[in-house]
Each structure stands twice: as structure tokens, then as C-alpha cells.
Amino acid sequence: MPFRWPALLAVVCALCALALGLVFAGDHAPSGLDTAAQSAIAGWPHGLLRALVLPTEPYVLLPVLALLIVWCLYALRPWDALFVVLGPGIAVMANTWALKPLFDRWKGATLVYPSGHTVSMVATLVVLVLLVHGLARTITAIVGAVLLAAVAIGMVGLGYHYLTDVVGGTLFAVFAVLAVRGLLTRLAPRPVRVRSGD
Template sequence: MGVLVTVLVPLAIPAGGGPAGADRGLEGVLQRACERDPGLFRALVIPSDGYVLIPLLLLGVLWYARRGDLFAAGFLLVAPELAVAINTWALKPLWHRHLHHYLAYPSGHTVQFVAIATGFVLVAADGRTRIAVGVTAAVVLVPVAAGMVGLGYHHPTDIVGGAAAAVALVSAMYLGADRPRRR
């Protein structure tokens, strides 16, 4: 599903870049709200910043390593950042959607946030923990997305594509890495 969404979203993007039809209404509402309280919108995007995500990721790596689960520690160390690299060096240039002076689709902040969350979901020891991590990430992603759109960093479709790409990439890496381990 993630691959399908990542590939289909660009079909809705106008040839010149700009917002898709689905982007316009939400962008207008959020950007007007941001004009009234830009500080709030800057605060909303903080959970997607590297200075928050990387220490969280490293804490997870250390926690799993200390527990002796070297597969989980290694997977968390490599997979999310490899997803970011694939997004930056392959997916963004492939779709070439510009916003301001940068390539915006799929959203790199969203890929990093969702890739780390997906990594934690996949290495979790039990279903209850997987659900808790997944729900927490989804709940946090909503205001982060609102902040990115309100501040004009991304169109909503950039965020949808980034989330889908991250889930697809990290899940594929997990399947590829976990299969030999189970043998």
C-alpha cells in the first residue's frame, strides 16, 4: 500500500508543481491560522526535527543493545536513516516537485519521523507495544503535519507521500533483514 500511495500521489500534482486540488483547502485554513500564531506552528513541527528524532532513535538502539537484541538495535540504527537517504537521493529527484527552493515530495521530515516510528513498531516485542507506538506516532504526526503545512514547508500531499514512502521502505527492509535471521 505504501508503494502504491507514494507512486499515485504525484499523479494528482499539477505539471508545474504547485498544490494539488486536495492540497488547496487545507493549506488555506492552516496558513491563515499560522498567520495568527506562527509560534504555535513552529512548535508543532519540533517532533519532526532531527535534534529530537536522532536522540530518540539512539536511545532505542542503546535500549535494545543493552537487552541483547542486536538485531533490533542494528535495524533501528540502519533502516530509518537508510530510508531517509533513499528518499533524499532517489525519490525526491525522481518526482522533482519543487516548493520554494527545495524538492518537497516526499517530505523528508515526514520520512524520517515515520521511518523511525515504523522501525520501533516492527522491532517491538509484542502486539500491545506495537499498537501503542503506532497510535502515538500517528497522533503526533497530525499536528506535525499541520505545522509543516501551515508554515508553508510542505503541501499535504508531500506529507502523505512521505509517510507512505517511509512505511514501505522500512517495512521492505525489515522483511529483507528478518527473513534470513529467522532461518
């Protein structure tokens, strides 16, 4: 049986997101790491911080997902188009309706763990990474990591989230999208192989 790194990565991310969530469950105070991150970013220009969180906004992500769906359908990849819909969709819904109430971590009057904006963006990035191949996959992963770092700075600097919320959102999004991908891969019909000589 071939080594299945996506399954291993999904399990590791799920366990880490769960462990981190349990540490901060019901908590209203930042951790030492969160406080250090806030101190490091304090004083950054508000306009810059707002620009850094733009990749998490629905009006940015939804057109990207729509273009991916059109591309998949044009390339006659209907199961990939379904993946584009279900991957981020399930991740966001599960995070909003299940995980945030479950972990019950607050910042002011808002449930913040895992970060919903982070889940949305990272889920979209993971979908894109899985749909492309070769050098394009490497470039997408690198650009995605840079975007994630920028988003983390923006979220923390604007006071929207603690750094640990962003980490938890990243871990959960990776798990959720990989899990959806694995399920769809099992459900998708296999191509018929014609034996030579038939």
C-alpha cells in the same frame, strides 16, 4: 503459508506513494486538497506551528534512535539494533537522493515530494512500533498517528510542504522500513531448535 500483512502493507504504500508522486511530478502548483489544507490552517500562531514540527527535527529523532539502539543491544537483540540504524537511514537516503529528484516537485526553490521531515519521523515511529509488542504497540501507533497529524498541520501551516508531500512521505517511510525489516528477517540467523529426546 501464513498471511503476511507487513508485505501487503509495504506494497500498497509503495504503489500509493508512486501514484501520488506521478500525479504531481514536475508540478509547482498545489492541488485542490493542498489549497484547502492551507486555507484551513491559515492564521494559526507561528509559535504553535513551530512546536508541532519539532518531532521531525534531527535533534529530536537522533537521540530517540540512539536510545533504541542501546536498548536493543542491552536486550541482546543485535539484529534489531541494526534495523534501527538501517530502517530510517535507508528511508531518508533513498528519499533525498532518489525520490525527490525523480518526482521533481517544487515549492519555491525546494524539492518537496516526498517530505523528508515526514519520512524521518514516520520511519522512526514505524521502527518503534515494530520493536514493541502488545499494548505498547497499540499505544505507540496511536501516539504516532497523533504526532503525524500535528506534524502535517505544522508543515502545511509554515509553508514547508503541501499536504500531499506529507502523505507521500508517510507512505514511502512505511514501505521503506517494512522492506528493510523483511530483508533483515530473512538474513538473521534462525535459532537452533533442539528436539526433545536428543
